Amino acid sequence: MPLKTSSFFFCFTFLFYGLIHADSSSYATRPVVKAKNGMLATSHPLATKIGLQIIKDGGNAIDAAIAANAALGLMEPTGGGIGGDLFAIVWSAKDKKLYGLNASGRSPQLLTWDYFREHNLNRVPYSGPLPVTVPGCVDGWFELHGKFGKLPMKEILAPAIKYCREGFELTPIIARHWSYGDDLIKQPNFASTFFPNGRSPKEGESFKNPDLGNTLEIIAQEGRDAFYKGSLAKRMDAFSKKHGHFLRYEDLASHKSLWVEPLKSNYRGYDIWELPPNTQGIAALQMLNILEKYELRSWGHNSAKTLHHMVEAKKLSYEDRTKYYADPQLSPAPLKGLISKEYADARRQLINSEKVSEHFEPGNPILQNGDTVYLSVGDKEGNMISFIQSNYAGFGSGVVPDGMGFSFQDRGALFNIRDKNHPNAYAPGKLPFHTIIPAFITKDGAPWLSFGLMGGAMQPQGHVQIVCNLIDFDMNLQEACDAPRFRHYGSSTSTGYKMSDSGTLRLEKGVSSESIEKLRSMGHDVRPNSRSGFGGFQGVIWDKENKTYIGASESRKDGHAEGY
Incomplete structure (x- = not known):
């Protein structure tokens, strides 16, 4: 009896002490992961393990990112795959600098502006052939590998090919998103590829995609040209012609990724890096420039005052996003002006600190020259990669070329077909506006954080x-x-x-009722406790002092961070 009493007293004392001394600002659902030799954070546990094994086998961060992404195309086709595009920011330990890659594809030459007018469309649909653009993913892999890779591509793609043929078990969040593909079952080959039993696979059930395995095998053996100029390109061309679609061999054969200079803005001593348009990355830099003059720390995390100013800064930057972000070769944006501190000072004056604004107009910066899967990797040599890849909306267009195991993306749904003079207006052979954005932070010229956050228009505000x-x-x-x-x-x-x-302000559970009521009194249309749409984060920090990586993957996704 005394033992039970003392044990009860100890447990009660420990619990009481924990409640009194707990850090109320800690939202972590798990500890961070720390390791010296390598770190991966992805949205699927098996993809993380695959990438980490690549590093253990002598590969580097770039090899691991490609291997993990290939696996995610099988295991999370609701977000990405070789029918989509990718963007990346790479920290090269050898060169001690950042490189940016834009591996996005252009619209088909056969599809014209007049087609949309003739069919009385004022928006590009999300499914079917009309939103299909050239898939940039495979070329992106080979560009990254050619510049930075170590292991042979055959070895890098081997794990994904193995799982394609042997199968894997669905994780819960991906299984739920998979079921949303019901509205695509009428698209060519979609049901037979992704709903093999006449329905979406459920959590815990095994799924195989041998067609995708065969496609990856050809890519591994024959290289990127197999996809853009060889047997796979010819197969996609024949499929498109058979169904009366628009993508052609010539569109694939002319595709090329672009190496671009990442853009930065300093925020309280840290350099935040994003990629230039056609991505929306600099919207995050514009927001941070506006917020930098506010005392967010003293206002408090998720206080009404902090949230109000963040939302208003978002609305201001997204007006510029609407006006200026498009294909950089056809519609160059005033990039330096958009991310300048002087421009932010002028835009900040438009914010009413006590009341919501119903609308803003785009600014006039000075013209100067100038669903998704995300993963972050660091290796023992000090290389790091911030890597994002997407079909755009879920499975993308739902259009699956014969026997190839992947769905074409629907990125063309983001073209403007209302205003022919808009920078993002549809035209043949044009890059569409893109939502997916990798990000990177450096401090005093050294790498600090490789990170990203999935989720369409959520991404800049999430960053x-x-x-x-x-x-x-x-x-x-x-x-x-x-x-x-x-x-x-x-x-x-x-x-x-x-x-x-x-607009509408949605808040996750955990924001105080006091903040919610204050925001409503300021005019915000607040919708609390929404279940989804808040993105999915992965990130890897390089702890320079302790010479170790710190990884994290959030609880809104199925994945995790792992290192060794």
Whole structure:
């Protein structure tokens, strides 16, 4: 009896002490992961293990990223795959600098502006042949591998090919998203590829995709030209012609990725790096420039005042996103002006600190020259890669070329077909506006954080929340990604929509009722406790002092971080 009494007293004392001394700002659902030799964070546990094994086998961060992405194309086809595009930011330990890759594809030459007019369309549909653009993923793999890779591509793609043929078991979040593909079952080959039993596979069930395995095998053996100029390109061309679609061999054969210079803005001593348009990355830099003059730390994390100014900064930057972000070769944007501190000072003056704004207009910066899967990797040599890849909406277009095991992306749905003079107006052979954005942070010229956050228009506002959580609110990496988020809907878009009613502010569970009521009194249309749409984060920090990596993957996805 005394033992039971003392044990009860010890447990009660421990619990009471924990409640009193717990850090109320800690939102972490798990500890951060630390390791010296390599670190991966992806949205699927098997993809993480595959990438980490590549590093253990002598590969580097770039090899591991390609291997993990190939696996995700099988295991999370609701977000990415070789029918989509990719973007990456690479820290080269040898060169001690960042490189940016834009591996996005162009619209088909056969599909014209007049086609949409003749069919009375004012928006490109999300499914079917009309939103299909050239898949840039495979070329992106080979560009990255050619510049930085170590292991043979055959070895890098071997694990994904093995799982394609032997199968894997579905994780819960991916299984739920898989079921949303019901509306694509009428698209060619979609049901036979992704719904093999007449329905979406359920959590825990095994799924195989031997067609994808065969496609990856050909790519591994014959290289990128097999996909863009060889047997696979010819197969896609024949499929498209058979169904009366628009993509042709010539579109594939002329595809080429672009190496680009990442752009930066300094936020409280940290250099935040994003890629230039056609991505939306610099929207995050514009937001941070506006927020830098505010005392977010003293206002408090997710206080009404902090959230209000973040949302208003988002609305301002998204108006510029609508006007200026497009194919950089056809519609160059005033990039240096958009991310200048002087421009941010002028835009900041438009924010009313006490009341929501129903709409903003795009600014006039000075013209100067100038669903998705994300993963982050660091290796023992000090290379790091921030890597994002996507079909755009879920499975993409739902159009699966005969016997190839993947769905074409629907990125063309983001073209504007209302205004022919808009920078993002549809045209043949043009890059569409892109939502997917990798990000990177350096400090004093050295790498610090490789990170990204999936989720369409959530991404820039998500990037900003992560940066502020880390820098303004002193959270560790896991806390920063698990903390409750906001997502503002209803900003003007590159497809032609114009905001006129301040939009809708959705808040995750964990934002205080006090903040919610104050935001409503300021005019925000607040919708609390929404279940999804807040993105999916992975990140890897290089701890220079302790010479170790710190990894985190958030609880909104199925994956995790792992190192050795």
